[in-house]
Structure formats: C-alpha cells, structure tokens
Amino acid sequence: MSRRVLLVSPNSVTRALFLSLLDPAEHEVQFADSLAGALALVGQDGPDVVILQAEVVRASPDALDRLRGACSGPVGFVLADRGYSDERRGLVDARAFGASSFVCVPPDRSALVEAVTAAAGGRPVRQSSATGIPAFRDPEEPVEVDLEQLARWAERLHAKLESLDAYQILRVQPTATDREIQAAFRQRALECHPDLRHAIPDEETRERLYQIFKRVSWALRKVGDPASRKEYDADSGGRG
Known part of the structure; x- marks a missing residue:
C-alpha cells in the first residue's frame, strides 16, 4: 500500500x-x-x-x-x-x-x-507489489547525455507540439489505463523538464524543453483523471 x-x-x-x-x-x-x-x-x-x-x-x-x-x-x-x-x-x-x-x-x-x-511522522512507506509501472529513474542519478542529440530532439518535438493530441504527447494509446497515463507522464516529465537534467546545451534548448514540459502537463490535465478524460474524448477534435 x-x-x-x-x-x-x-x-x-x-x-x-x-x-x-x-x-x-x-x-x-x-x-x-x-x-x-x-x-x-x-x-x-x-x-x-x-x-x-x-x-x-x-x-x-x-x-x-x-x-x-x-x-x-x-x-x-x-x-x-x-x-x-x-x-x-x-x-x-x-x-x-x-x-x-x-x-x-x-x-x-x-x-x-x-x-x-x-x-508522515517518519513512517516508512509500504511498498506496492506488481504495480505494473516502469522503474522510476532518479533524476539526480548521473546520466550520459549527447547534448547535440538532445538539442535536435527538443527542436523536432517543439516544432510539432501543437499537432499532437494528449495521448500522443504522453506516448500512450487512447485505451491506456489511468495508471499507465500517470506512469507515462512521470517518464515524459523526467525527459523534458529542464530542471531535472544535468546538462543542457544552450538556453534555446532549455526554453524548448520547458515549453514541451508545459505541453506534457497540459496533456495530463486533459486525460489524467476520469472526468477530464471523458470530456476530452468527447471533443471531436481531441486537440487543445
């Protein structure tokens, strides 16, 4: 639990x-x-x-x-x-x-x-078993990053943000469970939030990453809880 x-x-x-x-x-x-x-x-x-x-x-x-x-x-x-x-x-x-x-x-x-x-009074957390959620990567853990590749990736994704729906931004299927959506958001946030990265090539890439993260946050608001998701899915455009 x-x-x-x-x-x-x-x-x-x-x-x-x-x-x-x-x-x-x-x-x-x-x-x-x-x-x-x-x-x-x-x-x-x-x-x-x-x-x-x-x-x-x-x-x-x-x-x-x-x-x-x-x-x-x-x-x-x-x-x-x-x-x-x-x-x-x-x-x-x-x-x-x-x-x-x-x-x-x-x-x-x-x-x-x-x-x-x-x-919580220092009480240890009881671990859940078989959550089905991908392993959490500690953002403080050193990771080798190809800065040039990161800059290109941020530029490409930033250029097409407005054309992607909430599910595409989170990289999940429209049939994904609520748990899968939450897990996908966490993974995307770790990828995109500039404050969670050890190295960023330049300020332009930092700003693009921040804008991507804001769009990932938008996607979670749209499909991250059942009521919002139902409203979003009912929208024929399915776009923000």
Missing part, C-alpha cells in the same frame, strides 16, 4: 513537477488547485500527507485547521514555497502555519521525499 499524498497548488506546472518527483510505487498522488477543491477530496479515505503551496495558506490562514478537521484520520502537512533562499526560515514559517515540514519550489527529489516522510 502506498502513501496517499494530496498536493494543493493553483499552479499546474508546479503540480506536474511534484508528481514527476514522487515515486508512483510509494506515493498515490491527488491534486487540488484550491482549498475548496482540497476540502472536497479529503474525507473518510483521506490523505496521509497534504502538500500546500504557501499562497493557498496565506490566502486562507486557517487552511491547515480546516483540512485537519475534514480528515477522519491523522494527516501531516508540508508547506511548499519558492520565496525562501534559506530553508531554515521556511521551516520556521511552516511551523507557524501548523505544518511539520517545508520544501522549496522547485524541489529536488530527495528534499521532497524527506519533507513528505517527515510530515
């Missing part, structure tokens, strides 16, 4: 980045873009950990209390914010709001996992 994580952020790119960094064998991730959306998701089978972007908490200072009251069981909170260069200050503010841990945005994978684990 994996740890249930609810990520509350109004920023779709931030939501997509966090999803790409959390191992699907260990974390079952849900999203909400507002406090109201988060309150609608928590309940009897609520999350183990809630990651809250700081602007949500600043807009509603009682956000953590309301979420804690809506959950039937114990829940830990992580405050996420891009406003601190010193994480110690961020942790002080996190505790002032009632969160038990803090992570900077954008995080690296190890910092995010450490924050989630701390919020």
Whole structure:
C-alpha cells in the first residue's frame, strides 16, 4: 500500500513537477488547485500527507485547521514555497502555519521525499507489489547525455507540439489505463523538464524543453483523471 499524498497548488506546472518527483510505487498522488477543491477530496479515505503551496495558506490562514478537521484520520502537512533562499526560515514559517515540514519550489527529489516522510511522522512507506509501472529513474542519478542529440530532439518535438493530441504527447494509446497515463507522464516529465537534467546545451534548448514540459502537463490535465478524460474524448477534435 502506498502513501496517499494530496498536493494543493493553483499552479499546474508546479503540480506536474511534484508528481514527476514522487515515486508512483510509494506515493498515490491527488491534486487540488484550491482549498475548496482540497476540502472536497479529503474525507473518510483521506490523505496521509497534504502538500500546500504557501499562497493557498496565506490566502486562507486557517487552511491547515480546516483540512485537519475534514480528515477522519491523522494527516501531516508540508508547506511548499519558492520565496525562501534559506530553508531554515521556511521551516520556521511552516511551523507557524501548523505544518511539520517545508520544501522549496522547485524541489529536488530527495528534499521532497524527506519533507513528505517527515510530515508522515517518519513512517516508512509500504511498498506496492506488481504495480505494473516502469522503474522510476532518479533524476539526480548521473546520466550520459549527447547534448547535440538532445538539442535536435527538443527542436523536432517543439516544432510539432501543437499537432499532437494528449495521448500522443504522453506516448500512450487512447485505451491506456489511468495508471499507465500517470506512469507515462512521470517518464515524459523526467525527459523534458529542464530542471531535472544535468546538462543542457544552450538556453534555446532549455526554453524548448520547458515549453514541451508545459505541453506534457497540459496533456495530463486533459486525460489524467476520469472526468477530464471523458470530456476530452468527447471533443471531436481531441486537440487543445
């Protein structure tokens, strides 16, 4: 059984980045873009950990209390914010709001996992067996990259982004399961997000990779949950 994580952020790119960094064998991730959306998701089978972007908490200072009251069981909170260069200050503010841990945005994978684990009270994650999800590659692991090949790949894919539908961008069939779509997104995010790469040949390639990642995030919004996917599939054009 994996740890249930609810990520509350109004920023779709931030939501997509966090999803790409959390191992699907260990974390079952849900999203909400507002406090109201988060309150609608928590309940009897609520999350183990809630990651809250700081602007949500600043807009509603009682956000953590309301979420804690809506959950039937114990829940830990992580405050996420891009406003601190010193994480110690961020942790002080996190505790002032009632969160038990803090992570900077954008995080690296190890910092995010450490924050989630701390919020869960240090409880180890129970591993799922036979998930059917491809092995997760740690973005911090050194990888040999042909920079010239990367630049050509980014240029070709960027040029045809608008002609690809959500399934093509994620490289899955329209009959793919929700789990397969989530796994495909994680793999694409690791390929495309410039902050997850050790070396990028130039700023033009970095910008192309970022635009590709935004389109991958768009694809996940369209087909990443059953309701959005049904609406997207009903659209005769099937294009964004």
